[in-house]
Amino acid sequence: MSGASSVVLERVISALREVLGDDGVRTGDAIPAHAMTDWTGYTPTRPAALLLPRSTDEVARALALCNEAGVHVVPQGGMTGLAGGAIAAADEIALSLARFAGIDEIDMASATMTVRAGTTLQVAQEAASAAGFELGLDLGARGSCQIGGNLATNAGGNRVIQSGTARDQVLGLEAVLASGAVLSSMTKMTKNNTGYDLKQLFIGSEGTLGIITRAVLRLHPPRGIRHTALVALDDYDAAVKLLRTLSARFGNDIGAFEIMWPDFFGFGVALTAQARSPFAQAHPLYALIEHAGLDTNDQGEAFFAALAHALDTGLVRDAILAQSVADARALWAVRECTAEFPSRMDPVNFDVSLPIGSIGEFVDKCRAALDARWPSNRSYYFGHIGDSNLHVTVDGRSVPDVAHEDIYAFVYDMLQPYGGSVSAEHGIGLLKRAYLPLSRSPDELAAMRAIKAALDPKGVLNPGKVI
Amino acid sequence: MSGASSVVLERVISALREVLGDDGVRTGDAIPAHAMTDWTGYTPTRPAALLLPRSTDEVARALALCNEAGVHVVPQGGMTGLAGGAIAAADEIALSLARFAGIDEIDMASATMTVRAGTTLQVAQEAASAAGFELGLDLGARGSCQIGGNLATNAGGNRVIQSGTARDQVLGLEAVLASGAVLSSMTKMTKNNTGYDLKQLFIGSEGTLGIITRAVLRLHPPRGIRHTALVALDDYDAAVKLLRTLSARFGNDIGAFEIMWPDFFGFGVALTAQARSPFAQAHPLYALIEHAGLDTNDQGEAFFAALAHALDTGLVRDAILAQSVADARALWAVRECTAEFPSRMDPVNFDVSLPIGSIGEFVDKCRAALDARWPSNRSYYFGHIGDSNLHVTVDGRSVPDVAHEDIYAFVYDMLQPYGGSVSAEHGIGLLKRAYLPLSRSPDELAAMRAIKAALDPKGVLNPGKVI
Incomplete structure (x- = not known):
């Protein structure tokens, strides 16, 4: 990216120190390695500075300064992204919300959590759990990734079939525009038809339209009771039919429906402790299915009975029902062989x-x-x-x-x-920008650019990402 | 609204006849009464013309002509709105999708319906039902309101507690900008992180940013088994506690949770056939609760047992459990006394x-x-x-x-x-425009105006509504 000149950068960094304090503006060796790249594996780059604001107001004042000077700002979360969307170039300034973390409030009546963007997903999950609820979002990077990044990328993860994507968890959002204007729509309401739903623009736009600082998230009733099964299928049509059958019976109590083709299944099985398939013979397709019912309403027997019925009618060829947590872990180990991909x-x-x-x-x-x-x-x-x-x-x-x-x-x-x-x-980030036109039409891309220009006229927020 | 001069209007209407045919451009007495006002009760106004395009392409060509000439266009659905959002002034042109109706496809594997904007909600519901699914949206105006209007206003209705608002039903959307550019994101996918989620802008923006022409809607497993109860409560805190207790137990199988305060309850009871309360005494608060389980998973006994338990523990003071469809209708009749409000x-x-x-x-x-x-x-x-x-x-x-x-x-x-x-x-429409600043900040309103200017620079789409 062609950002500001070093003279301008130095002047802005100096002004930022006035606003954020010396501790809030890191440069040179004081910038930690994890701020230089993400999990995509791009070559690490040291940004001109790393900002660590401690409040929405500090974000607003920092952005206003950068915008005024035309300095590019790249928002960073936990740096666990897989598309390079949070990598800052050497002439850009990174901004992390790591010091603006924590749960502001859990509202038991509304079943909502008000959370700061720098909070890790795991901390938010644990707070929800302690209050007797469950967060609708879960992903492997939970210990490092941050709520702000989860929302900016509209993260998916492990519970989408049950609770939707990150977008579906959001009732209220606060975001700061490039100008420093704070759009604070921290509503707890499900229904709220008062003009354009601005929060939707920031969710999934990868920090190119504004920096998310806080959110009100829905909380769900807890689901701790999990029942797991691995089934063998004739073909993909049978998989879809089984999905629809189980959905009609159990709705969103179906918590996972993971289809594995034989090459993948064989790779996974070879890495397990037994190093062999739990089935006596090979099959055309495999499904790992989880029933995750509400804690107060265990339907495990009904779930296994439904699978037994599918076996009787020939919809599935064979089925292994986990009888213990250890059984379930062994079945999940096959699917989770993906963790071994990078090393093998x-x-x-x-x-x-x-x-x-x-x-x-x-x-x-x-x-x-x-x-x-x-x-x-x-x-x-x-x-x-x-x-x-x-x-x-x-x-x-x-x-x-x-x-x-x-x-x-x-x-x-x-x-x-x-x-x-x-x-x-x-997401798109840097990695897939060249391929975006395969999924979006020229008119859609033009509309995106028009919105980008409307909300960030000087193009200072995460330039070169997405569009 | 100060729209185009009558000379310009006549020229544009003549050009529109070339594109839409004489049948597609109604003027004067050929404009039916229902195009002149909505259910809000505003004084009927006859627009300069009513356009009835039969395709997305016709919408695009009509909008391009109007935009070119600076003529205001007011999109109309079934005219059942309650905020005046679809009322066109005498120097504006109304555009109805009534002739672009019908279901393009039901995809059984994706559990999606592709539907044209002019389709009435009831027709869409019946098509979903015939395919073994249920639409997530239901409201009293179902026989007249249209999918395009439902989405443009982000309609709520009877199933929000279970399935969310209209917004939550939409996977894909096609909308035409004022310029005539067609943004067609007719995706069937739950997960799709490819740039800005443009459809969210059109949903709930009441026709001010674009005209919705088609949509891909999620379909849900059918819920035909309904169990209804009327309970009496000590106070509002007890109502919230009961809501959370039932949600934790039954999740989104709870299909209605309607709280009635004594004045309302008394008004409703007085209008029922018996004209007296089903309870022997008066209570501080009443809740009408519906359990709407999946057709293949009747949990009616568990629902009634949970209410019996709440009675035993003192969380509810009294409860009436409907034993038949007639019983359930009698309980709902109290709550539905709102239909009598206008006459009484x-x-x-x-x-x-x-x-x-x-x-x-x-x-x-x-x-x-x-x-x-x-x-x-x-x-x-x-x-x-x-x-x-x-x-x-x-x-x-x-x-x-x-x-x-x-x-x-x-x-x-x-x-x-x-x-x-x-x-x-x-929604906001005309009715609540003056009160919008009570719910949205000046910075939010400025962002909305910037987006409006980016997508509709000449301000021809439903001007004066919302913002």
């Missing part, structure tokens, strides 16, 4: 979404096309199909002479006939 | 929202303040408290010398200390 292959990862009915056909076509194009390639497929989300991983080691960029372009191109999305949950 | 009083209606925990206190303060200000006044209160929504009605006949405007201002002012909203579900 050179993963080229795709986080795409397609209409649920098309995912099976897409996997077949994608595998066939990859095999035809690069016969030595190994590819792996699993999907949160209830969320219309498919993860594809190609092992770069299996095609050592192929640039990752070529693999990205090849797979993303295949999405277009299905109206698929190049980013289901990770 | 001169209703000054409020549709406000507040944090759930504050509604009880607000009702007490509001009643006391009204009684102090206008001792002869009669006021009535009931609320969908699970949605944070309270309806207040003051009978204008009880204060014949008081202007309705004065009553509006008096009650809306009382919301501010609670961070309440002047419109929970009906």
Whole structure:
């Protein structure tokens, strides 16, 4: 990014010290390594400064100064992103809410939590739990990622099939525009039709329209009782039929519906303690299913009975029902082999979404096309199909002479006939900006630019990301 | 509104006839009465023309012509609105999607419906039902209101506690900007993080940013099994405690939680066939509660057992459990006395929202303040408290010398200390525009105006509404 000159930067940094104090403005070696890159693996870059405001007002005053001088500001959360959306260039200023953390209030009557953006997801989850509720959001990075980043990227994660994405958790939001204007819509109400729903613009816009400082989140009744099953299926159509059958019976008590294709399943099984499949024979498709009922309403027996019925009618070929927490963990271990991907292959990862009915056909076509194009390639497929989300991983080691960029372009191109999305949950950031036009039309991109120009006329907020 | 001159209007209307055909452009007596006002009761006004496009492309071409000439366009749905948001002035052109109606597709695997904006809610509901699903949206005007209007106003209605508002039903949306640019994001995916979520801007913006032409709506598993109870409570705190207890036990199987204060309850009871309360004595507060479980998972016994337990522990004072559909209808008849309001009083209606925990206190303060200000006044209160929504009605006949405007201002002012909203579900339109600053800050209003200017620079779409 072509940001401000070093003279301008130095002047602004000096003015920022007046506002935030020396402790609130880090430069040089005082900038910690984790502020230099995210989990995408981009080469670390040290920003010109790292700001650590302690209040919404400090964010507002800092942004006003930067905006006035035309200095670029890159908002940072826990730096666990997977698209490079929070990486600041050497002539840009990073702004972290790490010192504006904590729960302002839990309102038991409204079932809401008022939380500051720098709070880690795990701290928010624990506070919800202590109050007898559950947060609707959960993801692997919970210990590091922050609520502000979760909302700015509209994070998905483990509970989307049950509670929706990060967006669906938000009742109220406070965000600071580039100008320093504070838009504080910290409402606790489900219904509120008073003009444009501005919060929706900031959620999922990856810090390009404003910096989220606080939020009011919905709290859900707790679900602690989990029942887990691994089933074998004839084909993808059977998987969809089973999903619909279980949804009609249990609604959003179905807490996970993870489909694994044989290559993925085999990879996962090989890494488990037993190193072999829990089934006696191989099957065309596998589903890991979790029933996560309300704590006061255990329907585990009904869930297992429904699966037994599906076995009787031939909708599923075989089923393993976890009888203990240890059983359940062993079944989840297969699906969670993805954690081993980085150490056992050179993963080229795709986080795409397609209409649920098309995912099976897409996997077949994608595998066939990859095999035809690069016969030595190994590819792996699993999907949160209830969320219309498919993860594809190609092992770069299996095609050592192929640039990752070529693999990205090849797979993303295949999405277009299905109206698929190049980013289901990770966002666009830097990583997928070139592919955004595959999912959004020129008119949509023009509308996005018009909104960006309306809210950040000087283009100082996270420039070069998303659009 | 100060729109285009009659010369310009005539020229544009003539050009519109070229695009839409004579049948698609109505003027003078050919404009039906229902296009002249809505259910708010504003004095009917005949617009300069009523456009009836038959496709998204026709909407786009018509808007481009009007925008070019600076002619104001007012989008109209079923004209059942309660805020005057779809009323066109004499020098404006109304545009109805009534001829662009019908279901394009029901996708069984995705559990989605692709529907045209002019489709009535009831037609969409019936199509969902025929496919074995349920639409998440239901409201009294279902036979007349249209999906486009439902989305443009982010309608609430009867199922918000269970399925959310209209906004929560939308996966994909197509809207036409004033320029004629078509933003078609007709995605069926739950997860889709590819840049700004533009559809959110059009939902709830009452036709001021674009005209919604089509949508992809989520479908839900059907809930046909309903169990109804009327309970008597000590006070508002008990009502909230009961709501949280039942939510923790049954989640979103709780389909209605309607709180009625004694004046309202007494008014409703007096109009029923028996004309007396089903309870032997009077109580401080009443709750009408519905359990609407999934068709394949009847938990009626568990619901009634939970209420029996609440009776045993003293959380509720008394309870009547409907044993038949006729019983349930008799209980609902009390709550639905609102349908009789227009014929039995001169209703000054409020549709406000507040944090759930504050509604009880607000009702007490509001009643006391009204009684102090206008001792002869009669006021009535009931609320969908699970949605944070309270309806207040003051009978204008009880204060014949008081202007309705004065009553509006008096009650809306009382919301501010609670961070309440002047419109929970009906929207702003013309009716509440003057009160919008009570719920939104100057910075929020400025951001809305900036977005309006970015997407509709000539200000031709529904001008003077909302902002």
